[in-house]
Amino acid sequence: MILTRFAKVAAIAAIGTLSLAACGGTTTTSTDSASSAASSAASSASSTETSASASQSAGGTELTCPAGKINGGGSSAQDIAMQALTKEYNSLCSANGSEVIYTKSGSGQGIKDFYNKQLQWAGSDSALKTEPKDGVVETEKVKARCGGNEGWNLPMIVGPVAFAYNLDGVDKLTVTPAIVADIYAGKITTWNDKALAAANPGVTLPAEKIAPFFRADESGTSENVTKYLKAAAPKNFTAETSKTFPAKVGEGKQGTQGVADAIKSTKGGFGYVEWKYAQDAQLGVSSVDNGSGAVELTAENAGKAMESAKIVGTGNDLALKLKYDGTPAGVYPMVMVTYEIVCSAGLDQAQGALMKDFLTYMTTPEAVTTLQSAGYAPLPEAVATKVSTAIQALK
Template sequence: MNRNVLSRRVLAGVALAALALTGCGSNDNSTEPGGSGGDSAYANLSGALNASGASFPDAYYQEVIEEFKGVASNVTVTYNATGSGTGKKQFGEGLVDFAGTDSLVKDTDGVTADSFLYVPTVAAPITVSYNLQGVDKLQLSAETLAKIFQTDIKTWDDAAIKADNPGVELPNTPIVVAHRSDGSGTTNNFTKYLAAAAGSTWKLGSGDTVAWPASTQGGEKNTGVAQIVKQTNGAVGYVDLSDAKATQLTFAAIKNKDGQFVAPSIEGTTAGLEGAAIEADLSYNPLDAAGASAYPITAPTFIIVKTSYGDAAKAELVKGFLTYLLNEGQELAPEIDFAPLPASLKEKALAQVEKIQG
C-alpha cells in the first residue's frame, strides 16, 4: 500500500475515534445520511463486480477498490491485471462486468460495436526505465529511442545516444531491450508514441503487440518488464511510473515536441493532458503533446462498460463504483503516481456513466 495513503487512513482513524469519544456524553441522537453503512450514495449497494484488463492502472484501481470498501461494505470488487488485450477479450466474451484498457477497442477484440462505452479514469507516464551501471542520468530523443527498441543501436556508447547526452560518459555495454510479452495497452501507447514522434525512423508499427526483434526479451505485464530491467545490466524497457518507482528503477528524460528533455512525472503528465483532443466517445490521445513541460509519453487509460447489462442491480453496482472512482477516487491518483482527469473530462466521464442501462 502507498505510504501516503496509509498515513491518511491512520489519521482518519484517529479523527473518527476522537469524534466517537466526544459524542459519548451527547444527547444528540441524530445521524448523518447513510448512517453507519457509510456514504449514503453507496451504502445501499450490495453485490459483486468482477473485472480484468490493463496492468498499467492496476495500482490505482486496487487502491480505489480498497477505499471503496469503506463506503460500500456490502460490495466486492475484483480487478485482475491480465493486460489490456486479455481484458478486452474477456469483456467481449461476457466473462467480466467491465474491463480496463489503455488502448482502443478493435474489431479483432471480439467486442461488438455500440455494445460498450469508454470511461476515462486517469492518465500516467510510461517511463523509459534502464539499468546502466555508472549512469544515473540519461536523456533520449524519439529517433534515438526508436533505434534502440528496434535494435538498430546495440551498445550504450552509440553515437546517437552520445549526441543526446553531451558530456556523459557512456559505457560500451550491450543494450538489452525488454518489452511486454502479452497483449498490452502500454505497448500500444508506447509504439504509437514512437510512430508519431520518430516518424519513418520507427519501423515496427503500433498495436497491443508488435513483432519485436528476436534478440529482445519479453516480460508479462508492466511488473515483468520492470523485473527484466532491474536484474539485467544494460537493459532498457517501457514501464508505467508506479511500477518503475515500486521496483526502484532509473528512468530517462525524453525529448518532447517543444525540444525539451522532460522526466516522467505527474506534473508532466498533467501538462500533456491539457492539449489532448477529446473525441465524442471520450477516447483521447495525449501522446507527443505540445508544451514545454509536457512529458511526451503520457498515456490514457479507460474502463469499458456495457451500454446495457440486462440486470438493473448489476448496472447500479457498476455505476456506483465508477461514480466513486471519478469523484472521491480521483483524490487518490497523485499519491499513487497517476494524474487525475481534467475537470472538464471528469464531468464528461460522469455523464458517460449515467448512460449505462440496466
C-alpha cells in the same frame, strides 16, 4: 497543473466542514433543554446509523453501496490504482455486502474476458477498436455482450510511461523517440552509441550492451508506445501500431511487472513500464526529448500532455486522441489514458447499480487524491466533467 473539478469540490467540502465547526459550541443551562437535546441527539444518531447501513458519503458524494459483486480486469497499468480504489470502496460499503474486484491480465485479455461475459467491465490502455483485427471488431463484440447496447470508453486514469534503465553510474539519461525506436530495431546496441552520446552531452556512457525488454502479452501500454513512436519518429519506427510490440531484438516479458523485474535484474537493461512500477523497482527513469528539449518525468509534466488531448468518441463514449508529436517545451509526451470499458446498459440490474456506484466513487476527491499519490496524473476538468455525466447516464 490543472485544478480538476473534483479538487475544487474537495476544497469546498473542507471549507464547509470548517464553517460547521465554527458555528458549534453554543451551551444552555436548562435541564429541559439538555434533556431535549439529548433525546434529539439520540434520535439523530439512530437515524444516521440506519442511513449509514444503506449508503455512504465520500467527499460530499452520496454512494448507494448496492449489495452484490462485480469483477473487472485487464490493464496492468492501472492495477496499482485499482487495487487501492477497490479496497477503499469495499471498506466503505462492506456493511451492505458490496464487493468490487479487479484482476490484471493485460488490456487485450481484459477486453476479451469482458465481451465473453467473464467480467462486468474491462480496464484497457486503449479504446475499443472499431476496425477488424484478426477477424474481430471489438466494438461489435462488446455491443453483443451488452445486449445490443453500446460499450463506452470512460477515461478514468492517466498514467505516464517511463523508459526505464539499469545502468551503473548513470543517474540521468535522456532518450529521443528515434533512439527508442532504433534500440528496439537493433540499430543501437550499446550505451555509448553516438546517438545516445549526442543526446547526453557531459554524461559518461559505458560501452555496455543494451538489453531491451518489452511486453510479451497483448498490451494497451505497448499500443500506446507504438502510437507514440509512430507519430514522433516515423522514419525510425516503421511498424504498425499494435497491442503486440513489434521489437526486432530483445526479450518479451509477461505484464508490466515482468518487464520491470527483468530490467532490474539485468545490467544494461532497458524497457518501457508504467512510472509507478519503475519507481517501485528503483530503476533509472529517462528524460525524453521530443524535439523541444529534455523533459523529466514528473506528475506535473505528464499532466500537461493531457491538455492537448481530443475526444474522438461520440456522445458518452469518451475515447481520446493524445498528441504525441510536436509537444511544447516542458511537456512529458509519453502518457496514456486507461479506460474503464463498460456497458452503457444491459448488465444485470444489481451488477449495473454496483458498477455505476463504484465508478461514481472513482470521481470523488478521495479517489482522485489516491490516484495522484500513487503516481497518476489528473484528468483535465473538461474531460472529468464529461466522465461524470457519462457515469450518471449508465443504465
